[in-house]
Amino acid sequence: MATHSEHHHDHHHGHDHGPADPHxxxxxxxxVRYEHLLEAAIRELLEEKGILTSADIHRQIDAQDSxxxxxxxxxxxxxxxxxxxxAKLLASPLQTIADTFxxxxxxxxxxxxxxxxxxxxxxVVCTLCSxxxxxxxxxxxxxxxxxxxxxxVVVEPRKVLAEFGTVLPDDVEIRVSDxxxxxxxLVLPMRPAGTEGxxxxxxxxxxxxxxxxxxxxxxxxx
Amino acid sequence: xxxxxxxxxxxxxxxxxxxxxxATTLFEKRVDALVMLLTSPEVGxxxxxxxxxxxxxxxxxxxRRFGYYDKWIRAIRDLLIEQEILTAEEIDARIADIRKRRAxxxx
Amino acid sequence: xxxxxxxxxxALPVGTRVRVRRGxxxxxxxxxTYLRGAVGEIAAVVGYYRDPSRLxxxxxxxxxRLLYRVRFRQIDIWPAYEGPPADSLFADLYxxxxxxxxxxxxxxx
Numbered sequence: 001m002a003t004h005s006e007h008h009h010d011h012h013h014g015h016d017h018g019p020a021d022p023h024x025x026x027x028x029x030x031x032v033r034y035e036h037l038l039e040a041a042i043r044e045l046l047e048e049k050g051i052l053t054s055a056d057i058h059r060q061i062d063a064q065d066s067x068x069x070x071x072x073x074x075x076x077x078x079x080x081x082x083x084x085x086x087a088k089l090l091a092s093p094l095q096t097i098a099d100t101f102x103x104x105x106x107x108x109x110x111x112x113x114x115x116x117x118x119x120x121x122x123x124v125v126c127t128l129c130s131x132x133x134x135x136x137x138x139x140x141x142x143x144x145x146x147x148x149x150x151x152x153v154v155v156e157p158r159k160v161l162a163e164f165g166t167v168l169p170d171d172v173e174i175r176v177s178d179x180x181x182x183x184x185x186l187v188l189p190m191r192p193a194g195t196e197g198x199x200x201x202x203x204x205x206x207x208x209x210x211x212x213x214x215x216x217x218x219x220x221x222x
Numbered sequence: 223x224x225x226x227x228x229x230x231x232x233x234x235x236x237x238x239x240x241x242x243x244x245a246t247t248l249f250e251k252r253v254d255a256l257v258m259l260l261t262s263p264e265v266g267x268x269x270x271x272x273x274x275x276x277x278x279x280x281x282x283x284x285x286r287r288f289g290y291y292d293k294w295i296r297a298i299r300d301l302l303i304e305q306e307i308l309t310a311e312e313i314d315a316r317i318a319d320i321r322k323r324r325a326x327x328x329x
Numbered sequence: 330x331x332x333x334x335x336x337x338x339x340a341l342p343v344g345t346r347v348r349v350r351r352g353x354x355x356x357x358x359x360x361x362t363y364l365r366g367a368v369g370e371i372a373a374v375v376g377y378y379r380d381p382s383r384l385x386x387x388x389x390x391x392x393x394r395l396l397y398r399v400r401f402r403q404i405d406i407w408p409a410y411e412g413p414p415a416d417s418l419f420a421d422l423y424x425x426x427x428x429x430x431x432x433x434x435x436x437x438x
Contacts, residue, residue, distance in 0.1 A: 030325065034323065035296070037317045037320050039253055041317045041319075042299060042313065042429070046256075046308075052256075057255045060259055061254075061255050112354055127232030128230060128280070128361060130276075135380045141243065143241045143245075148236040148238065148240070154232045154363060154418060155232070155363070155407055157412065158416075164241070170413040171415075173413075174416045174417075175417045175418070175419065176403075176417070176419070177359065177416065178232065178417045178419070179421065181375070181378065181422075182378055182421075220403050227354050230354070230360070230362050231362045233407070269387075271383040272387060275356050278356055
């Protein structure tokens with residue numbers, strides 16, 4: 001849920017600015033963040049110069065808002081119940097998702113689906129920045145972008161997973177994928193036991209965002 | 223021991239992961255939208271690779287202390303200037319103008 | 330989307346053992362330091378992409394570089410890896426950062 005306030009009352013005094021600095025907070029009893037003013041200034045200037053329109057920006061925000069873990073969960077649930085869909089998904093993920101769910105996947109990037117098995121558990125990271133399958137799952141969580149996650153999950157994945165409450169036995173291979181280039185990874189978790197007869201919608205409810213990143217397993221059925 | 227770029231953090235010692243969830247703010251969505259639009263083929267101001275490079279040019283201290291979206295909007299500013307689409311002067315002037323407008327708008 | 334698939338003989342075959350090159354830190358290098366010098370194997374040939382470290386400088390990034398998905402055993406990356414030996418790590422690396430190995434891991438034929 002977005003907050004619609006441009007006046008972000010955030011006392012970020014990390015900047016060492018003198019009084020003549022245009023970046024200094026204004027002295028009216030309120031602190032306005034420089035970066036918020038910067039974003040507004042850039043947006044206004046680009047609109048005035050005809051480089052972007054406010055409609056472009058709204059459209060882009062709406063398009064990104066429409067990508068959420070719920071969409072990914074639908075994909076996973078369908079793969080669990082429909083072997084033909086799953087085969088197409090693994091072979092050609094973005095095209096299959098676009099065709100099946102009517103969601104345009106206009107991206108130059110490729111999506112790769114990593115299937116968890118009883119022998120292999122996948123977990124995804126981008127150590128160099130924050131690459132994430134945004135075209136499907138939306139904006140990544142803050143922890144995924146943190147230096148702590150990016151530093152540690154490659155060298156001590158089991159410890160990191162344990163912090164998330166996920167413990168896997170030693171006979172399961174933990175496979176970390178570092179998204180260092182133009183591929184984006186979606187983990188296809190294993191279907192939990194005891195879910196026979198559940199509908200696709202009920203199954204989708206079990207699929208959490210973190211289970212599609214690999215730091216968690218799907219919820220167990222009630 | 224090889225020098226690393228500030229973003230090249232894989233394997234470095236680090237503390238516990240803060241897993242608190244934060245709703246995406248309007249500011250964050252706007253910054254994200256600017257990134258996507260400016261790097262789109264239709265606009266083509268620069269590639270996302272250039273934005274990442276600009277972020278990598280932060281000092282280690284700035285990389286750690288500036289928030290994620292703050293780094294992106296600062297990189298956008300740097301790249302728009304580098305590509306001679308905007309100037310630092312007109313950005314600063316517009317920021318000053320916006321401050322005045324907002325100060326006037328307050329009761 | 331990759332620009333074109335490799336022509337016959339251009340790509341290192343899947344299964345080829347490779348060592349990641351050591352090299353100076355470049356701005357916008359997509360070969361992480363933690364993998365420099367590590368030995369892995371080609372898991373997949375992904376395809377050609379414009380060179381990101383050149384795109385980062387507003388260059389066209391030509392000639393395109395061949396991207397591979399490379400598999401490593403964690404114990405071959407980290408001397409003190411604490412998990413089981415079957416644990417693995419995959420990274421997407423460009424061919425100009427990889428040296429194919431012949432014979433043993435030291436490159437001896």
